[in-house]
Amino acid sequence: MSKVEELIAETKLNDLLHRNESEKHKNTVIWVLAIIGAVAAVAAIAFAVYRFFTPDYLEDFEDDFDDDFDDYFSEEDQV
Template sequence: MNRVEELIAETKLNELLRGKENEKQKNIVLWILAIVGAAAAVAAIAYGVYRFFTPNYLEDFEDDFDDDFDDYFSEDDQV
């Protein structure tokens, strides 16, 4: 009977150890995903700040082009 009890105790111990190993692997994956998520959040914030502070040169170009184009024609020339 002693041998059976030892076998049951050993089986329970193995199950506990395997459970700890699986839990460690889940913990590692969770940490990796958290780090990747934090890096993506920082990159998104940096991009947003960059877009906010960078001037839009295209708007200035379009305004200048319209002003120059209007100088060549007067209202009398229009049909």
């Protein structure tokens, strides 16, 4: 009977050891994905701040174009 009990104890020990190895692998993957997510979040915030503070030069160009265009036509010419 002691051989059977030793075999059962050995299999339980092996199960615990292999489970710890698989948990370590899962933890490593989770840490890598968390770091990638944090870097992506910081990059997105930096891009949003950049877009918020960058002046819109195209808007000024369109306003100037409309003013020049209106100078060439009178209200009578418009349909």
